[in-house]
Amino acid sequence: MVNSTSENIQTLAAEAIALLKSLIETPSFSKEEENTAKILADFFTGKGIPFHTKKNNLWAYNKHFDAAKPTMLLNSHHDTVKPNKSWTLDPFKAIEQDGKLYGLGSNDAGGCLVSLIATFCHFYDREDLTYNIAIATTAEEEISGKEGLEIVAPELPEIAFAIVGEPTEMHLAVAEKGLLVLDCTAKGISGHAAREEGENAIYKALKDIQWITEYRFPKVSPTLGPIKMSVTIINAGTQHNVVPDACTFTIDVRVTDQYTLEEVISEIKANIQSEVNPRSIRLRPSSIPMDHPIVLEGLKLGRNAYGSPTTSDQALLDCPSLKMGPGHSARSHSADEFIYLNEIEEGIAQYIKMVEGVVTR
Numbered sequence: 001m002v003n004s005t006s007e008n009i010q011t012l013a014a015e016a017i018a019l020l021k022s023l024i025e026t027p028s029f030s031k032e033e034e035n036t037a038k039i040l041a042d043f044f045t046g047k048g049i050p051f052h053t054k055k056n057n058l059w060a061y062n063k064h065f066d067a068a069k070p071t072m073l074l075n076s077h078h079d080t081v082k083p084n085k086s087w088t089l090d091p092f093k094a095i096e097q098d099g100k101l102y103g104l105g106s107n108d109a110g111g112c113l114v115s116l117i118a119t120f121c122h123f124y125d126r127e128d129l130t131y132n133i134a135i136a137t138t139a140e141e142e143i144s145g146k147e148g149l150e151i152v153a154p155e156l157p158e159i160a161f162a163i164v165g166e167p168t169e170m171h172l173a174v175a176e177k178g179l180l181v182l183d184c185t186a187k188g189i190s191g192h193a194a195r196e197e198g199e200n201a202i203y204k205a206l207k208d209i210q211w212i213t214e215y216r217f218p219k220v221s222p223t224l225g226p227i228k229m230s231v232t233i234i235n236a237g238t239q240h241n242v243v244p245d246a247c248t249f250t251i252d253v254r255v256t257d258q259y260t261l262e263e264v265i266s267e268i269k270a271n272i273q274s275e276v277n278p279r280s281i282r283l284r285p286s287s288i289p290m291d292h293p294i295v296l297e298g299l300k301l302g303r304n305a306y307g308s309p310t311t312s313d314q315a316l317l318d319c320p321s322l323k324m325g326p327g328h329s330a331r332s333h334s335a336d337e338f339i340y341l342n343e344i345e346e347g348i349a350q351y352i353k354m355v356e357g358v359v360t361r
Contacts, residue, residue, distance in 0.1 A: 009352070012122060013345035016114035017101065019043055020344070021094035023078060023110050024103030030079040030143040031056075040078065040117075040137050047121060056139035057152045060120070064127050071132040071157050072294075072359070074120055075149060075313060076113040076165030076325065077141035080105035086335035100338040108332035111339040111347065112165030112325030113137060119351040123359065131160065131359040141313050144179075144283060149313040161294060161320045163351070166312050167327030167339075170350050172298045173308040175223040176323055178285035178315055180253035180261055184208065184274040190245035198243035202236045205247035208272035209234075212251060215271065217264070221256035223287065223307035227264065228254040249274075254309060257285045283315040288322050295322060297357035301350060 019039070028036035033056040040058050044051045051060040056079075061071075083091040083104050091104035103110075120135040134156060140148035153159075166173075186205035191198025209231050217227040229251055236247035255264050261281045269276050288295060290305065299305065303324075310329070314321045326347030327339045 008122070009345060009349050012118040012348050016118040016344055016348065017341060019117065020101065020106065020110045020114045021103075023114070024094040024101075024106055025092055027092060028079050028105065029082055030140045030145055031147070033079045033139045036078045037139070043117070047124075049121075049124060052155065054151055054155065055147045057136065057148060059134060059136040059152055059156065062120075062123060062129065062133045063125050064129070065132050067157065069130065069132050070160035071134055072355070073134045073136060073156065073159045073162040073317075073319075074116040074165070075136045075138060075162055076109045076116050077138050077148065077313060078105075078110070078113055079139050079142050079148070080108070081142050081333050084333070084335055089336050091337075096341070099342065100340055102336060102338040104337060107167050107327040107337050107339045108329075109141070109166055109325065109327075111327045111344050112167060115326055115344055115347040115351060116163070116165045118348045119355060122352055123355065129359045130361060132157070133355070133359065134159070138313065144311070149316050150282070153316060153318075159317065159319045161288065161292065162314075162317050162322070163294065164312055164314045164317070164321055164323045165325040166323050167329050167332060168308075168324045169328055170324055170326055170347055171303050172295060172305040173323035174290060174295055174305045175221065175257055175287035175307040176285065176312060176314050177224055177307070177309050178255040178261060179283040179311045180251075180255055180264060180281070181279040182251040182253060182265070182268065183277045183279060184249050184251060184272070186247040186249075186274040188243065188245045188247070191243040193241045193243055198245070201244045201247040204273055205234070205236070205249055208274045209249065211271055212268075217259065217267070219258035221258050221307065223305075224256040224285070224309070225307065227256055227259065228309075255285050257287045260284075283311050286314040286317065286321050288320040292320060292322075293358045293361070294354055297354040298322075298324070300357070301353060303350075
């Protein structure tokens, strides 16, 4: 059995930080992650851990996998956004300074990824586990792409529950809002603006937007609060003297665990005149019970439970899932992104304690 002394944690953290530096210094924009996928493959090969690949995704199982046991999943992503223009440092150079590690993807979600990999390695050889442990290092999370976790999930055994690595300061995001993007079209009849002709599609759209602004879904989530609808794009008209016959607008809907995406779409369609076309119904709300063993283990360590308004690959999992990881969400996608080195060591230690409390009971 691998020991869990502070010396072992320090060794795992040192390996994780070295891996993270390699990932930072290898560009991995969404859909362009083949080089970081190779780094991850080389890491697992060096550890003697067999793995599977599909596109730019890699996954592996504990050495003594037993199909009769339930399986927990550890997941995080290795793709990044593109650096914004405000960077003052080289985003592809891993720079250690004042206890921080700077670099693109260091916080979102490299620190989480390498900490989960370290946790997986810690348990890899254990024969006394009551759960199997799978790890999936996946692509395209930053663009909610279809060739990341979505194509890996069907290849996995049934998952009892998952930990999804995103920067939460190691607090427990026990629920996460789903996302609906609705493209709407109000239809009118064109005419000359100088005469009483036509039906102005903008006015029809404004009535619908007024309803969207004022409506409150009756069921409120205890962890996520109310559903939030925001009109974020509107387009109409071709020239000043023509009454527009169409007005398009887009609604960003953050859906809670109190409703299915289909229920929300039906409610909106029943109350507005405009045509409503969802771009996708893939990004569903997710949650895990407050009395789930992995949540209880986190609470024992003094971590807080909360509902997250942002989406992640959790939305693609059809099982109870907990979002948590080292780092701070405010640093994600920011210029001169960084993670504190001690956040990685502390994150590994906490992951191990929580998982230990579940897989050895």
